[in-house]
Amino acid sequence: MRSQFPKIEKVVVQPFILRSQLYSSVKDRTQVDRDLESMKKEKVLRLFKLNTGQDDDAIMFMDDYLKQVATSVKRLGTKSQQEMQVFEWFERHIIESKLDVSINHQELLSLLSFGGEVKDNDVTLLINAGLLTRQLIDPNMYWFAIPNIGTILKGVSQGRKELLSFLNRRKYKEMLLAPLEKKRLRLSPLDMRFHLRDLIGSGHLKTINTPTGLLVRVSKY
Known part of the structure; x- marks a missing residue:
């Protein structure tokens, strides 16, 4: 990582x-x-x-x-x-x-x-x-503290919101991992993989194995 x-x-x-x-x-x-x-x-x-x-x-x-x-x-x-x-x-x-x-x-x-x-x-x-x-x-x-990290911290918070908002707007609040990883976020300088790992690890997203590949879905709290 x-x-x-x-x-x-x-x-x-x-x-x-x-x-x-x-x-x-x-x-x-x-x-x-x-x-x-x-x-x-x-x-x-x-x-x-x-x-x-x-x-x-x-x-x-x-x-x-x-x-x-x-x-x-x-x-x-x-x-x-x-x-x-x-x-x-x-x-x-x-x-x-x-x-x-x-x-x-x-x-x-x-x-x-x-x-x-x-x-x-x-x-x-x-x-x-x-x-x-x-x-x-x-x-x-x-x-x-880690010096000079302000811009990135803002990106961590905004990227989380943007990714969750994007998935929540989809019909079943889900998307296949492969095409999702290729998407770019507007509000974060960090890449999609960084945010996906974070949100999966924190329980906001979950992954499901399907015949067409790994699916990422918003968790129900």
């Missing part, structure tokens, strides 16, 4: 996979969750909570995430030595040791201070670089 991540013009984002997409390919969801947890502890990958209106988890390989962080720092165009140090501390003392999807303010400052003296605007710097986002419910908590 990583190798099949769509190439998107003008957006520099390393490939990521949604947990729901894994569920579409591996029937045993408990095993998926267990394996992800184990790979997270081994620092092979990182998990991120997405603010797409559903309980979505993005999965990114650690090497890809570190590349994404480096790109984000470059884009910020920071020149001062102090600012560059903050990013180094973040990489060395936080990415390496804090593997959860979130971190509280005190722990953030405490881990950063292993690098040196931490100032309030150092946290702002990390937020501006897209590495952290404040939680709305508790302003003392931050989500770890």
